[in-house]
Amino acid sequence: MTRALNVLGSDRPGDILLALRAALAGGGPAVVPRDPAAKRGRWPEPGATVAQNVALVIETSGSTGSPKRVALSTDALLASAAASAGAMGGQGQWILALPAHYVAGAQVLVRSIAAETEPLIYGGGHFDPVAFAGLAAELTSDLRYVSLVPVQLARLLTAVENGAREVADALRRFDGILVGGQALNGRVRERAAAVGARILGTYGSSETAGGCVYDGTPIGATVVREVDGGLEIAGPTLAEGYLGHPARTQGTFHEADGQRWYRTGDVGRVDAEGRVVVLGRADNVIISGGEKVLLDAVERAVRLLDGYEHAVVVAEDDAEWGQVPVVVTEDVAAAGVERAELAAVREFVAERVGRAAAPSRIVVLPHLPMLSSGKPDRVRVARAVTDSRRNGEA
Incomplete structure (x- = not known):
């Protein structure tokens, strides 16, 4: 039937x-x-x-x-x-x-x-x-x-x-x-x-x-x-x-x-x-400097910081470490939010997740790409990270 x-x-x-x-x-x-x-x-x-x-x-x-x-x-x-x-x-x-x-x-x-x-x-x-x-x-x-x-x-x-x-x-x-x-x-x-x-x-x-x-x-x-x-x-x-x-x-x-x-x-x-207790996706693990890093754990830590509540963490290839975490977030300057700089973010994450999990850089976009469900569109976020590197952004 x-x-x-x-x-x-x-x-x-x-x-x-x-x-x-x-x-x-x-x-x-x-x-x-x-x-x-x-x-x-x-x-x-x-x-x-x-x-x-x-x-x-x-x-x-x-x-x-x-x-x-x-x-x-x-x-x-x-x-x-x-x-x-x-x-x-x-x-x-x-x-x-x-x-x-x-x-x-x-x-x-x-x-x-x-x-x-x-x-x-x-x-x-x-x-x-x-x-x-x-x-x-x-x-x-x-x-x-x-x-x-x-x-x-x-x-x-x-x-x-x-x-x-x-x-x-x-x-x-x-x-x-x-x-x-x-x-x-x-x-x-x-x-x-x-x-x-x-x-x-x-x-x-x-x-x-x-x-x-x-x-x-x-x-x-x-x-x-x-x-x-x-x-x-x-x-x-x-x-x-x-x-x-x-x-x-x-x-x-x-x-x-x-x-x-x-x-x-x-x-x-x-x-x-x-x-x-859900820790993250099994396919969202990278090897950075020989250590396993769960990107979901990095993202949870970053989102505890003011101005990073909706940040997304993705992987980026790195010649020295293999792969490294990258934080992607929206521009909140217009809202007057004071946000921690990279060094402070790295230290915050290292204390909670481990030194290998410290993000290598922060990419700021005008708006985070989202799916209609309200979830971040991680495919487009990762593409934006690649584009930012190609364009020589920090």
Whole structure:
């Protein structure tokens, strides 16, 4: 048994909601939410179908250069929604503030369908804290939720700190604010706590139907284990695999100990109490002067410094050391932010991560290239670093 595919632009979230409702009920085609700005290519061909149990196909952003089409079943999506509700205190009403072509955005719609509540849709364009606060004031359910990426949360907190009381009131209205997509800066979490916002840092991916670990704790029936320093995940929310890539599916998902496991590609550990600590991507490790350096760890350290809260750290080839970390950040001169110079940044990172992790230079861009999800576009960031070296910038 198979079902057809329904490709919808994520600028039509209302249509995606209706299509998902039909897909989850079993009668409609599988939904493929797509970034309207993305190049469609030749997929899907006219008449293409997927397995009957597949309700949603997420095309990954390819932020690291390798896009995939992740097939998610009805069972996986509803298991994720149920696990999320259990972890957050019950089902409620959501605001959709993320693009629906990303799993975090699509899951807001799935959770709304499972809860039988009507989501409020923020819409596209620049994320405006005051407009968001106005929408939050329209929530009517007893339990109110939203899913954000760190840059959105940071903008809301900055607005509060600049005197926007309506934004502070809006943040406190939520019974849970999921924040995922990338590591949540500890200082941002502290700022959120000071406002009274209830933050849950999430970990997961399209392959796990979205966040499956909240604040380090696996939710629902999710199981996380450490294998040779890498994290693997099992549970009912796992994807069916990658459409059109059986070899990639077999290399990423495997059977062991009576369960099906997903190799996340992340470095991390699971402590004796089952708490998950994610250290970074396994493919984001460089060898600098003969020592392993985890660029995600360097980035976390740099983001603790004033003016570097959204900095990105990438690798650059070096004739002496092999590869070295480079900090890429936005120009904040117009905002009057005083930012540490390279020597101070190097010392700060060396004390926390090790001398080999000290960044070799800082590249300042007018604006950091971003994906529509709010994540940094690391491919374009790395290209900007290469271009800056070619142009002879320090």
